[in-house]
Amino acid sequence: MLNSKLSLQKTLLIASMIFGVIFGAGNLIFPIHLGQLAGSNWLSASSGFLVSSALLPLMAFLAISITKTSGVYELAKPIGAGYALLFLILVHATLGPFFATPRTATVPFSIGIAPNLPKSMHGIGLLIYSAIFFAIVFFLSIKEGKITNLIGKFLNPIFLLLLFGIFLLAFMKPLGSAQSAAATTAYQGNSFANGFLQGYNTMDGLGAITLGITIITSVRSLGIKREKDVSIAAAKSGAIGVLGIAMIYICLIWLGASSLHHFKLADNGGTTLAQIVHYYLGPAGNALLATLTTITCLTTAMGLIVAFAQDFHKHFPKISYKTFLAVNCLISFGFANLGLNNIINWSKPVxxxxxxxxxxxxxxxxxxxxxxxxxxxxxxxxxxxxxxxxxxxxxxxxxxxxxxxxxxxxxxxxxxxxxxxxxxxxxxxxxxxxxxxxxxxxxxxxxxxxxxxxx
Structure with missing residues (x-):
């Protein structure tokens, strides 16, 4: 007999998967950088950030549930099949091999590995690290049916424990008052609007509309078959997963604002995060940070390339699912070696x-x-x-x-x-x-x- 709804345990499992595939590279560095930019206006800036990086993904899950679609193509199809296919390709190219997926390798390298290497070794170091990173991602993603267990049961709890440890130390011994931190000029009058735009960089909104097929597949694999029940289960799990992400965002933004009492405004949040962890944990913090960022970025990369391969195999069935996985990983490896700053700068206009x-x-x-x-x-x-x-x-x-x-x-x-x-x-x-x-x-x-x- 088929189930009509997910149990609480399975709902939390899907929510954990949603959390894992959304929360990744940019979700660590951009909130902290926003906190430094906004200073004492961190609350209003975080409100804008949460709308575009947390509320919007939840709305995307609701849209997929209400329209009973499985992802970006079907969601955009009323505009026209040609537009829907073009939009799908552009979104997946952005989330896939050109911007978001390469960033999942460059972020952990830049903030966890590069500080321990001489500058002359950064190029070869990134080459080796990104090669190993995407080889692991490809291996773990070959069996798409196992993504829920891999992300929900094993990788997420490890990541959350590491991140919780950093937050706990920061709350017990604050770097300073976020309310008295100086705000940059742009955030003195338009902190909400700028926080909203900063949320674009996480790419959570785009990620949510592409993850529909992965979520639907995972829900159905747990025994839910009727379309209405699948939609309700996906929306409920999405709300829980996104709420968890929003709570972490608030903590990271606060952490960035309070860090201004000890550290100067950095070029990116990765530098600030590395400084904060080193402040609390000393040299051991580097190893912790490298582990934390690698784990969370591995989960995000897996979700992105699986969604990419599933959607493209569906629309171009002559090319196998595994081929799309391999192509995505290879191109992402190439673009990752252009460096984090170039990836961020060229992704903004897109x-x-x-x-x-x-x-x-x-x-x-x-x-x-x-x-x-x-x-x-x-x-x-x-x-x-x-x-x-x-x-x-x-x-x-x-x-x-x-x-x-x-x-x-x-x-x-x-x-x-x-x-x-x-x-x-x-x-x-x-x-x-x-x-x-x-x-x-x-x-x-x-x-x-x-x-x-x-x-």
Whole structure:
């Protein structure tokens, strides 16, 4: 007899898997860096950060549950099959071999291994470390059905114990008062907005809409078969997993803000995290930090490449699941050796384009019962979101491209034409306006249709 719902133990197991595959490289370094940037305004900045990095992933799970879809392709399909496939490829390329997955190797190396090596050895050190890292990821991910047990039962508890130890030491002996830490200029007046944008860097929102197929597969493997029950179980587990992530974010942001009393503002959160751990644990902290970051990044890398291989094998069945796993690992290995700073700098403009499209798609998925999943609503809203989001992307380009005459002219045009562009939200008014216009068209069309039938 099939189960109609998950037991509490199995719900927590799926929640642990969701936690493990979402929480990884950027989830350690970006919250701490945000705390340093926001200083005394860390609470308002963390509110914005939690909306885009914790609430948005939960909304993504709800959207997948409400629409009864299995991932990003089906969620975007009402816009058109071609757009859905293109969006899936762009999201998976971002989360996969070009940005997020390579970062899962460069972050633990940069903050746990590199400090123990002379600078002349950083290149060869990263090469060796990333090769071993992705070999392990590939080996553990070959059997996709085992991902729940591997992540939920073994890797997550080890990681949580290590992270809890650091938090406990920090609470017992604080570095200083976060409330009296100096905030940078950008966070003195727009801390919520900047915290929201900083949440893009974690890529949690994009990750959540791609993990749908992995979550659904895991729920079904535990005996849940009916679509309604699968959706409810996935949403419930997602809420628990995301809540755990949000609690850790708050602790990391507070830790970053309080660290300003002992350490200067660093270029990235990895440096700050290494300094904090060394402060409390001395030389032994380096080994602890290397272990902690490697474990959490291994779990994230596994989740990302499994979701990548599952989705691409589904749409390109002539290529095997294992081949997609191997290709992803090989390309990720290559991009990882470009270094952490290059990966972060070049990912920002891509995220400024993809996130507005993903946010509008998630919200429309949640509200889809209101407009009966009408493709017209999806298409109009997406089109009007895409235009200003393209200019947000251009504005976030690295300086080598942003400072060209053509790009500066486009930025000047956008500053005059799009409300909130200077805050990074040039897309917001267009998305809301497009959605309202699309709803009016939908209900007018329905009213006309029913009036015609009555006649």
């Amino acid at each position: 995220l400024m384009l993809l996130y507005p499209l993903a946010i509008s798609l998630i919200i429309m998925g949640i509200l889809s019962p209101l407009f009966k999943n009408d493709p017209v609503v999806y298409r109009i809203t997406t089109a009007l979101t895409f235009i200003p989001a393209t200019f947000d992307m251009i504005n976030a380009l690295p300086d080598v491209l942003r400072n060209t005459q053509l790009v500066q002219g486009m930025i000047s045009f956008a500053q005059k034409s799009f409300p909130f562009f200077n805050l990074g939200f040039g897309w917001l008014c267009f998305a809301i306006g497009g959605f309202i216009i699309a709803l009016c068209i939908h209900f007018t069309k329905r009213k006309f249709f029913y009036a015609t039938i009555e006649e």
